[in-house]
Amino acid sequence: MGAGHDHSHGTRNERALKIALGLTTTFLIAEFVGGILTKSLALISDAAHMFTDAAALAIALAAIQIGKRAADKRRTFGYYRFEILAAAFNALMLFGVAIYILYEAYQRLRTPAEVQSLGMLVIAVIGLIVNVLSMRLLSAGQDQSLNVKGAYLEVWSDLLGSVGVIFAAIIIRFTGWQWVDSAIAVLIGLWVLPRTWLLLKLSINILLEGVPEDIDLPSVEEALLSIPGVRSLHDLHVWALTSGKVSLTAHLVNDPNVNAEAEILPEVRSRLAQRFSITHITVQFELTPCEQADATTHFLPSEPADTSAANKPDSAGSNHQGHSH
Structure with a gap:
């Protein structure tokens, strides 16, 4: 992915986050006050959730700003990981909110309070509109950035909360079943927990520095080993700096009769970019596996490594593939 392409996505994500933050902050204040006035736990829990939404959006914005800083002598990969730290922090906040909602719902079920359903309904409908607008703003960026995905999940779960509050308000209005308010709060908490775990797991x-979820390491190995002139590979590592920025390092043992830099390297670069969207590549070519090679070495089953030409100086060495940001 080129620098201009990344910059375009980053600018759109930043603008969307700013607008969503403004909408969310404005409404959460109104919802919290409304929850106190109507004595609705579902409304108050939804307001607490919207507070974490606002915090998540603010953290995501800060992470994007920090992530723009150029690499330096201390952080040679740059500051991209701040976005992942923000996503992990947002996941932990979501987890805390879900536990709090479940606890408060349990307490309210033990000691029910009368809920003013009409005021609860009006506020929830406004909240639903705000959440729909915020989701539309963030929907495009959530596939390109785990940081934005965290903020998107926050808003999505809050949208579900608004729907739940509307549902509870209607039932209470026509049946008088006050316990429905707490039951909806429990459902919101249970819906949030597994999605929080998924976000935390990805972060x-x-x-x-695990292999990204969308990359199958055996397929990468097969793609490299099937390149003409490659005898074996070892020390293969694939990881992501942040969402969409994947790096790879590998040691390739090449046929001594093949010019590795001229014939193998272009094919390595092409296959990794086209099949796996990996463009930040470091490859070391060798005539025999180096001393660091161990059980992770993979040989072509039909053509074991030839060590007879190990001392030929013209095909061994290292090659650092250029990369794009």
């Missing part, structure tokens, strides 16, 4: 995988 932790990137922070631990």
